[in-house]
Amino acid sequence: MKQSRRNFLKFAGLSAAGLCIAPTAVMASGGSSGGAQYEVNSNHLQAKRWAMVVDTRKLNTEEAIEALAETCHHIHNVPSIDSNQDIKWLWSGTYGEVFPEQENNFPSEAQEKRRFPLLCNHCEHPSCVRVCPTKATFVRPDGIVAMDYHRCIGCRYCMAACPYGSRSFNFMDPRPHLDMDNINKKFPTRMRGVVEKCNFCVERLAVGEMPACAEESGGAIVFGDLQDPDSNVRKALRENFTIRRKPAAGTEPGVYYII
Amino acid sequence: MLEKALKGGPKYWAWIGFLLLIIGAGFCTYIGQLQEGLTITGLSRDVAWGFYIAQFTYLVGLAASGVMIVLPYYFHHYKKFKGMVIMGEFMAIAAVVMCLGFIIVDIGQPQRMLNIIFHPTPNSILFWDMIVLNGYLILNVVIGWTCLECDRQRVSHPSWVKPLVYTSIIWAFSIHTVTAFLYAGLPGRHYWLTAILAARFLASAFCSGPAILLLVVFVVRKITKYEPGKAAIGTLTTIITYAMCVNVFFFMLEVFTAFYSNMPGHMHSLVYLFAGEHGHTELVPWMWTAAIFAIVSLALLIPPKLRYNQKLLPWSLAILVIATWIDKGLGLLIGGQTPNPFNEVTVYWPTGKELMISFMVYALGALTLTFLYKIATDVKRETGELTTED
Ligand code: SF4
Ligand code: SF4
Ligand code: SF4
Numbered sequence: 001m002k003q004s005r006r007n008f009l010k011f012a013g014l015s016a017a018g019l020c021i022a023p024t025a026v027m028a029s030g031g032s033s034g035g036a037q038y039e040v041n042s043n044h045l046q047a048k049r050w051a052m053v054v055d056t057r058k059l060n061t062e063e064a065i066e067a068l069a070e071t072c073h074h075i076h077n078v079p080s081i082d083s084n085q086d087i088k089w090l091w092s093g094t095y096g097e098v099f100p101e102q103e104n105n106f107p108s109e110a111q112e113k114r115r116f117p118l119l120c121n122h123c124e125h126p127s128c129v130r131v132c133p134t135k136a137t138f139v140r141p142d143g144i145v146a147m148d149y150h151r152c153i154g155c156r157y158c159m160a161a162c163p164y165g166s167r168s169f170n171f172m173d174p175r176p177h178l179d180m181d182n183i184n185k186k187f188p189t190r191m192r193g194v195v196e197k198c199n200f201c202v203e204r205l206a207v208g209e210m211p212a213c214a215e216e217s218g219g220a221i222v223f224g225d226l227q228d229p230d231s232n233v234r235k236a237l238r239e240n241f242t243i244r245r246k247p248a249a250g251t252e253p254g255v256y257y258i259i
Numbered sequence: 260m261l262e263k264a265l266k267g268g269p270k271y272w273a274w275i276g277f278l279l280l281i282i283g284a285g286f287c288t289y290i291g292q293l294q295e296g297l298t299i300t301g302l303s304r305d306v307a308w309g310f311y312i313a314q315f316t317y318l319v320g321l322a323a324s325g326v327m328i329v330l331p332y333y334f335h336h337y338k339k340f341k342g343m344v345i346m347g348e349f350m351a352i353a354a355v356v357m358c359l360g361f362i363i364v365d366i367g368q369p370q371r372m373l374n375i376i377f378h379p380t381p382n383s384i385l386f387w388d389m390i391v392l393n394g395y396l397i398l399n400v401v402i403g404w405t406c407l408e409c410d411r412q413r414v415s416h417p418s419w420v421k422p423l424v425y426t427s428i429i430w431a432f433s434i435h436t437v438t439a440f441l442y443a444g445l446p447g448r449h450y451w452l453t454a455i456l457a458a459r460f461l462a463s464a465f466c467s468g469p470a471i472l473l474l475v476v477f478v479v480r481k482i483t484k485y486e487p488g489k490a491a492i493g494t495l496t497t498i499i500t501y502a503m504c505v506n507v508f509f510f511m512l513e514v515f516t517a518f519y520s521n522m523p524g525h526m527h528s529l530v531y532l533f534a535g536e537h538g539h540t541e542l543v544p545w546m547w548t549a550a551i552f553a554i555v556s557l558a559l560l561i562p563p564k565l566r567y568n569q570k571l572l573p574w575s576l577a578i579l580v581i582a583t584w585i586d587k588g589l590g591l592l593i594g595g596q597t598p599n600p601f602n603e604v605t606v607y608w609p610t611g612k613e614l615m616i617s618f619m620v621y622a623l624g625a626l627t628l629t630f631l632y633k634i635a636t637d638v639k640r641e642t643g644e645l646t647t648e649d
Contacts, residue, residue, distance in 0.1 A: 084303035084605055097601035101524065127446055133385035134374040153374050154297075154367015157385055159307040163447025165600035169307055169367065172298035192296035193367025246600075249446035 037186050043208025047225035049143035050122065050200055051254040052214065053236040059220035060114035065092040068117070068213040068221075072198070075212055077189045079177030087168040089198040090119045090213055098257075099245060116257065117213075117221075120145065120166040120198040121245060124252030128158035128167065137195075143226070143254060144200045154193040163249040167197045226254065260408060263637040264630040270482075274629065278622045285619020288612050289364060297367055300613045305605035306596045308365075310613050314620070315361035317467075317588040319438045320460065322354035322395060324468020326431035327498050333424050339490040342644060343476070345410075346487070348403035349631035350472050351431075355396040357624035364616050384440045391434045398427040403631075411638045435460045442595060450528035451595040453516075459509045460587075466502035467583035469495050470576040475628070477573055483636040493567055496576075500560040503579060507553055510586075528594040531604065539604045542593060545585050552582035 059065065069090040073080070078087050092115040096103045104111075122145045129137050129145060136152035139145050159167045173192040183189065187203060190196055200223075201211035209215070214223040224231035233256075236242075242256040267275075292299050302309045325347030331337035332344050363369055380386050402423050409416050439457035446452065453459075473495060479485050517525040530536055532546045556579035560566050565575070598604050609617070 084305065085298055086304060088304070093601060097603065100600070100602040131383050131385070131445070133380050133383040133389075134371075134378045135380050136374075151371070151374055151378065152368065153371045155365070155385060156307040156367070157383070157441075159304075160442075160448065160596070161445045163445075163600055165305065168304055169302075170296070171300075171302065172296045191368075192298075195367075246447065251446065 038203035038206055040206040041208065045205045045208055045210070047142050047231075048227035049124075049225060049254070050205075051143070051224065051226040051233050051256065052122075052200075052211075053222045053233050053240075053242065053256045053258060054117055055220045055222075055236070055240075055258045056114060056116055057258060059117060059217055062092055062115045065090070065115055065117045068216055071212050071216055074182075075184045075187060076199075077174075077178055077183050077187055078196075079174040081172070081174075081177050085169075085171040087170065087174065087196065088118075089168075089196075090117060092116060093118050099243065101246060101248060102243070111259070118164075118166075119213075119255065120162075120200075121164055121251070121253030121255045122198075122200055123254060125250060127161040127163065127249070127251055131157045131161040133157065140202075144202055146199055146202060147196060149188070149190055149194045149196065152194040154195065156195065158195055163246050163251065164253075167195050169195050260404075260411065260634050260638065263634045267633065271633070275626070278626045278629070281622040282619050282626070285615050285617075285622065288615040289619060291612065292364070292616060293369070297365075299610060301608045301610045303605050303607065305599035305603070306593065306607035308592055308596065309607055310592075310609035310617055311361045311365035313588045313592040314617055315358050315365070316438060316460075316591065317584060318354045318357045318361070318624075319392070319435055320464030320583075320587065321468045321471055322351045322358060322392075323431045323435040323461070323464045324472060325351040325399070326428050327465050327469050327502075328472075328495065329424065329431075330428050331494070331498075333421075333428065337494070339488055339494065342485075342639070343487050343491050343495070345403060345407055345635050346476055346479075346632070347472060348399045348406075349635060350468075350475065350628065351399045352396060352403065352631060353624045353628035354468075355392055355399070356627050357620050358392055359396075360620035360623055361617070364620060384437060384444065387437050388434075388441060391430065391437045395427070395430050395434050398423060398430060402427060407635060407638055410642055410644075413642065432461065435464050442591075447600055448595045449522075449524040450591070453513060455509055455512060459506065459513075462502055462506040462509055463583050463587055466499050466506050467580055467587075469499050469502075470579050470583075473499075474573060474576055474580070475632075479632055479636060483640070485636045485639060492569075492572075496560065496566055496572065499576070499579070500557075500566060503553070503557060503560065503583075506583070507557065527598050527602070531597050532590050532594045536598060537604045539606055541606055541608065542590060546590055549582045549585035549590065552578045553586075556582055 059068075069088075069092075072078070072090045076089060078089050081087065095107065095111050095114065095116060098116040098118060122143060124143070126137075126139060126145045129139055132138075133155060134151050134153055136148050137145065137158050138148070154169065156169055159169060170190050170192045174190050178189065201209070201213075204211060211221075211223050214221040222232045222236050224233035226233055228234065236258070237256060240258040242258050244253040244256055246253075288299075300309060300311075328340050328343045328347040332340040363372065366372060375386060375389055402420055405420055406416050436457045439460040442448070442451035443453065443456040473492065476485075476487055480487065514529065517529055527536065531539070532542050533550075534540075535543050556575055558565075559571060559575035559578065565571055593607055597607070
């Protein structure tokens with residue numbers, strides 16, 4: 001973990017161009033009005049193409065993934081709603097749910113027991129961006145598929161288009177389902193009628209922090225620059241056999257799974 | 260001519276009052292939806308598009324179907340459709356009004372709707388759908404109104420209408436093609452991901468749309484003595500029959516492709532719809548009803564003896580409409596999203612409130628249609644065209 005940190009700090013404050021990109025990141029995540037918020041500082045992390053490698057040998061229990069999800073959901077003010085109109089940024093599924101087209105009739109014991117973390121893949125060719133009629137969903141130059149909640153009209157076309165079920169719609173006002181005394185005041189809450197999803201923690205990258213799930217995973221999730229041959233994600237990809245979800249969909253996911 | 264819509268007997272006003280009542284009740288429900296959000300619907304994270312969008316899809320077909328009258332009339336100079344042309348055009352207007360209504364009630368943040376125009380995004384099919392739908396609305400309003408006004412004043416139609424009519428004929432195909440592209444281009448939704456979807460949409464539109472139009476015209480004939488002409492009805496029924504044959508054939512092609520290839524993704528939705536999956540069989544009775552009704556409607560329409568039997572015809576058409584409505588106004592949308600991306604089944608069923616709001620949109624369409632048909636039949640009566648039996 002330490003090493004990957006250092007790797008990224010190399011990029012920190014490298015170019016002024018980064019400062020032009022990063023403010024969009026904060027805006028994209030909602031840009032709360034007034035008070036404390038994430039502001040791009042000189043520590044901000046940069047990459048040509050952010051990507052994530054999940055080591056499912058180390059991270060595979062419901063509880064472990066649930067703990068990461070709780071952190072993610074807490075810092076992003078994701079409500080907990082007990083119905084099928086709920087919001088999920090990070091959650092877990094069985095092998096069959098995560099890789100439905102690559103199921104095996106005689107799975108290994110390990111594979112059968114494991115749970116796999118699920119989140120937005122920040123695809124290279126995201127169908128959610130292709131269909132969005134307002135550019136409320138867009139790809140940033142660093143490969144993160146971000147959202148502008150203020151522009152989203154709630155047509156849910158992106159939900160129909162995402163082959164990974166990564167998007168959630170605020171069917172109802174999310175605020176009554178949040179512990180309002182305990183929210184993260186630096187990150188905005190959403191309103192009803194807009195779509196949301198994992199944002200690869202753009203707001204944390206902007207201040208030089210790694211995504212919360214990567215940071216808390218104890219090394220099971222590595223996060224880094226796919227375009228940099230020396231990055232920790234490239235190292236992980238080089239040394240392990242990895243698969244991605246639904247390769248047939250042609251979206252080129254940015255999340256890789258070590259099985 | 261507008262004033263003609265404001266003059267009518269007690270029955271006319273009772274009907275208008277009834278529609279207004281439904282619109283009022285639906286609107287109250289819609290206010291509730293605006294306050295609480297789409298949570299009042301049966302939609303979920305897995306089935307994010309439901310009844311509203313399904314009705315929109317179905318009604319685009321109704322809008323496009325007017326072309327089955329306009330095309331023979333203008334391209335093949337089939338004069339027998341003269342009296343029906345205006346009916347087709349006005350039906351298209353009402354249908355597009357309903358389409359737009361269903362889109363508006365489906366949007367989570369309707370006050371931001373104009374973002375589609377402020378931030379035009381040509382890579383989104385929704386952007387093109389907005390353009391073709393509104394374009395079709397304008398075309399039909401201009402053409403229909405101008406022609407009717409000319410008929411009323413007993414002058415010939417201005418020459419600039421012709422190019423507009425030809426445009427509208429091609430445009431009609433585009434609205435349903437573009438609507439099919441909304442679905443057909445999505446990875447991971449196998450039931451929609453088929454090159455034949457646009458063709459299926461057109462086939463189903465060209466049978467169900469004229470069928471609805473004929474049913475409405477029968478009602479209009481009862482009330483106003485407006486006579487479309489036996490020959491016109493016969494020709495249109497033949498068109499409907501052919502289109503329904505093609506529609507059923509196209510569906511069989513899908514079934515063959517899915518099951519002969521044995522590709523799980525392609526079979527799942529069909530299996531869910533017609534046999535149920537993971538113990539969920541909610542749609543099975545509906546889909547089989549649709550299948551049986553489709554066959555029955557063909558059995559009643561293909562033999563000329565039955566097809567030209569005026570007593571039987573309304574029933575055959577009604578059966579056909581039910582079959583196509585279940586297929587497209589229910590099965591297509593739910594089937595495309597079930598099983599979800601994780602191969603699980605989440606059941607979707609419209610709630611009462613959702614239906615109430617849908618009735619509002621339908622009533623709005625009926626109101627538009629009533630006004631337009633009232634004007635049209637009054638004008639036809641004045642010009643003595645009403646009872647042209649042949
Ligand atoms: S996983 Fe889905 S939501 Fe995320 S970028 Fe890919 S297509 Fe878009
Ligand atoms: S719901 Fe919002 S983000 Fe999704 S396609 Fe529509 S406008 Fe874009
Ligand atoms: S990257 Fe950030 S937003 Fe995405 S799942 Fe991890 S913690 Fe949540």
